Amino acid sequence: MAMTRPRAGHALLLLPLVAVATWFAARGRTARDDPGAVLAALRAAAGPSLPAAGAAGATARSEPAAYTRETLYEYIDGAAEAYLARGFERCVAATFTFSSATGDALDVxxxxxxxxxxxxxxxxxxxxxxxxxxxxxxxTEAFADPSTAVACRGRDYLKLTALTAGPGAEKVLAAMAAAWRQGKP
Structure with a gap:
């Protein structure tokens, strides 16, 4: 069988292959978002978060309630204006229950x-x-007394209130604040 010289038709057959290779090379050079940065942005956009009951040492947690600029007054009627004036966006709240060795429950x-x-x-x-x-x-940026703790983490403000003050409440409040600070913003 005799060999034929490459002709223009043969070059046209290679053209789609060259086009696909060029496309892949161009896509490989485009900048991609850092997956960690994307995940951090999604978490931040999700809103404020409470510590997990187990991470805080609680035995139970109520279902979290969420509030927006329009519904905050339902939760803190009378004080909502101060929050709104400072740029409030969203709130999440829940009650945690802690058991003690004496059998007394502490709600926070x-x-x-x-x-x-x-x-x-x-x-x-x-x-x-x-x-x-x-x-x-x-x-840092966390304070407590025997019945209340407050802390900040970026744009989030944590307020903890022991519903029944007693021995050990301040320690529980500090542990909850630490668990919240260790969570992702």
């Missing part, structure tokens, strides 16, 4: 408020920080 209400900017969260924390609250050891 946890509220996490999301603001438009960190300055709004800090301003709200400072306005609600109890006069006798001391810094929580090991945590």
């Amino acid at each position: 209400t946890a509220e996490v408020y999301r603001f438009a900017a960190p300055a709004g969260a800090h301003a709200q924390m400072e306005s609600e920080r109890p006069a006798g609250a001391a810094p929580i050891p090991g945590l």
